[in-house]
Amino acid sequence: MKSKIVQIVLIGLGIAFLVVMLILPLITVLVYALRQGWETFGAAITDDYAVKAMELTLFATSITVVINTVFGLFAAWAITKFRFRGKQALTTLIDIPFSISPIIAGLVFILVFGRIGWANPLVEALGAKIVFAVPGIVLATIFVTFPFVSRELIPLMQAQGSDEEEAAALMGANGFRIFRKITFPHIKWSLLYGVILCTARALGEFGAVSVVSGHLRGKTNTLPLHVEILFNEFNLTAAFAVSSILVVFAVIILILRFIVERRVKSKEG
Amino acid sequence: MLSLKNKRKRNNTVIPGFGLSMGITITMLSLIVLIPLCSVLLTLSDTTFAGFWQNITDEQTMATYKVSFSCALIAAVINVSFGILLAWILTRYQFPLKSLLDGLIELPFALPTAVAGIALTTLYSDKGWIGALFDKIDVKISYTTIGITIAMVFIGIPFVVRSIQPVLEKLDPQFEEAATVLGASRFRIFCKVILPEILPAALTGFGLAFARAIGEYGSVVFIAGNIPYKTQITPLIIMSKLEQFNYAAATSIALVMILFAFVILFGINVLQAAINKVARGS
Numbered sequence A: 001m002k003s004k005i006v007q008i009v010l011i012g013l014g015i016a017f018l019v020v021m022l023i024l025p026l027i028t029v030l031v032y033a034l035r036q037g038w039e040t041f042g043a044a045i046t047d048d049y050a051v052k053a054m055e056l057t058l059f060a061t062s063i064t065v066v067i068n069t070v071f072g073l074f075a076a077w078a079i080t081k082f083r084f085r086g087k088q089a090l091t092t093l094i095d096i097p098f099s100i101s102p103i104i105a106g107l108v109f110i111l112v113f114g115r116i117g118w119a120n121p122l123v124e125a126l127g128a129k130i131v132f133a134v135p136g137i138v139l140a141t142i143f144v145t146f147p148f149v150s151r152e153l154i155p156l157m158q159a160q161g162s163d164e165e166e167a168a169a170l171m172g173a174n175g176f177r178i179f180r181k182i183t184f185p186h187i188k189w190s191l192l193y194g195v196i197l198c199t200a201r202a203l204g205e206f207g208a209v210s211v212v213s214g215h216l217r218g219k220t221n222t223l224p225l226h227v228e229i230l231f232n233e234f235n236l237t238a239a240f241a242v243s244s245i246l247v248v249f250a251v252i253i254l255i256l257r258f259i260v261e262r263r264v265k266s267k268e269g
Numbered sequence B: 001m002l003s004l005k006n007k008r009k010r011n012n013t014v015i016p017g018f019g020l021s022m023g024i025t026i027t028m029l030s031l032i033v034l035i036p037l038c039s040v041l042l043t044l045s046d047t048t049f050a051g052f053w054q055n056i057t058d059e060q061t062m063a064t065y066k067v068s069f070s071c072a073l074i075a076a077v078i079n080v081s082f083g084i085l086l087a088w089i090l091t092r093y094q095f096p097l098k099s100l101l102d103g104l105i106e107l108p109f110a111l112p113t114a115v116a117g118i119a120l121t122t123l124y125s126d127k128g129w130i131g132a133l134f135d136k137i138d139v140k141i142s143y144t145t146i147g148i149t150i151a152m153v154f155i156g157i158p159f160v161v162r163s164i165q166p167v168l169e170k171l172d173p174q175f176e177e178a179a180t181v182l183g184a185s186r187f188r189i190f191c192k193v194i195l196p197e198i199l200p201a202a203l204t205g206f207g208l209a210f211a212r213a214i215g216e217y218g219s220v221v222f223i224a225g226n227i228p229y230k231t232q233i234t235p236l237i238i239m240s241k242l243e244q245f246n247y248a249a250a251t252s253i254a255l256v257m258i259l260f261a262f263v264i265l266f267g268i269n270v271l272q273a274a275i276n277k278v279a280r281g282s
Helices: A002-033 A037-046 A048-081 A087-099 A102-113 A120-125 A134-144 A148-160 A163-170 A175-204 A207-213 A223-232 A236-268 B002-011 B018-044 B049-057 B059-092 B098-104 B113-124 B129-136 B145-170 B173-181 B186-215 B218-224 B234-243 B247-281
Strands: none
Touching: A002 A236, A002 B059, A002 B098, A002 B113, A002 B129, A002 B145, A037 A048, A037 A236, A048 A087, A048 A134, A048 A148, A048 A175, A048 A223, A048 A236, A048 B018, A087 A148, A087 B018, A087 B247, A102 A134, A102 A207, A102 B018, A102 B186, A102 B234, A102 B247, A134 A175, A134 A207, A134 B018, A148 A175, A163 A175, A175 A236, A175 B113, A207 A223, A207 B234, A223 A236, A223 B113, A223 B218, A236 B098, A236 B113, B018 B247, B049 B059, B049 B247, B059 B098, B059 B145, B059 B186, B059 B234, B113 B129, B113 B145, B113 B218, B145 B186, B145 B218, B173 B186, B186 B247, B218 B234, B234 B247
8 A cells, every 4th residue: 555655656756757747748839839829830930930940950950860871870880890900989979969069060050161260261162152052050059969860770780790791792692682682671660660760859959950951031040940939929829830840850750760670679679 | 911810819800891891980080070179279279378367257258157057957956847647648657748847848859949049039028928927926047047047948858758768668567566554655666676776877867968958059049039138149249259250269168069069978887887887787
């Protein structure tokens, strides 16, 4: 009896914490988004600037995910299939963006490509624009999501070892064939999991993008930046309406994660 | 030819692709992470140490460290307490909607930080659902350090829960049963049997949540209100120095934060090694 009471109290405390900390903010977004009716909501999310911001967000996210997936695969292959000195150091270096403030992630690209940046003369000579333009936003997004895919793959590929790949190599299969026929089937769910994490962060990245964006409406504004502008203009309904798009993305991502996580645990664990 | 042979021997594997995968890894790592990060040092190379010191110990900047560190510390402590509680009920008990709540733990990772930021600010402002309740007893949350701490708790939850959960799942209930049979109280069992097992994981989660809280921008900056000397966080002062084109100051403060992040990262790696040792030993 006593243990039952303890159990109920603990579960109640835990649920209360989750409701206050996680569920109420979610409900806040939805309630405020619809506070002035569906029409205002519709107008806010079909507003020209919002649509442009959405396009830019999706563009930056897709490039980021492709690049980081390719990188993650090669990095995991290099780190788990071969022996070399400094392996631990390399793994740690890849993890750096994870522990650095997004503001600093943005700052470093200003220091490279900005007005005072050492690469600025080169960029200007090429007639390109990186900082306060779309390439800077993409670079900053790649930086903050850099370790996501490799972090998922490395522990798994390490645990699986490389006996099968070695056997295939001895039988004369080339690298791509070994990857496609042997490694990939083992890691596909973890890979997908990493891609989902990477997508989530890339869609929502705010700090790093904010530093390099220059906040040009309709040009270098991503959805999160657009939310900030609307909020600072005290246009709460529109800010929350645009946020609700991102909430929908977040919920889809959570559901996908949940499904993929189960697969990862059952098939590869 | 000889060097190639040596390389083969050292790699000790027949799997192809070492050169290619290593080449791509190093190139990308350098282009995206290392070279840009080194620009911090390059930029600071024309600053004197005295100038650097002045930039990082400027009165307003010092006030931001105080706000960021103290709030992050309190938030991490709250997160560890509730993180252990949540990991415990999610692994040991059955209750309705459990898997839904389990999935929800990741919300702070999936929800864009700016959205979290404005939602928390509104919820805890004196007109918001929770803020209004506290306003009655004259406690302001949004635009105070309490608000900053709450935002930092929000972003830190998943780190702690997800560090502890796997350890609790693997923990053999036999020890607890043995302790119960021997007549130990529940509290004693928790302190003597469970806590030592989950401590390294809890500390890892603490470190991750703490580091993230100090660097976090979007979720925190809206609720902070950004009053200089009072509720201004360190990432924001970097941002405002940049907006004033004071690159030297922005970069100096950034270097302090980077060094601090490295210290935490190193600490976590040491802990992780300890956890792996325990995992292998058992």
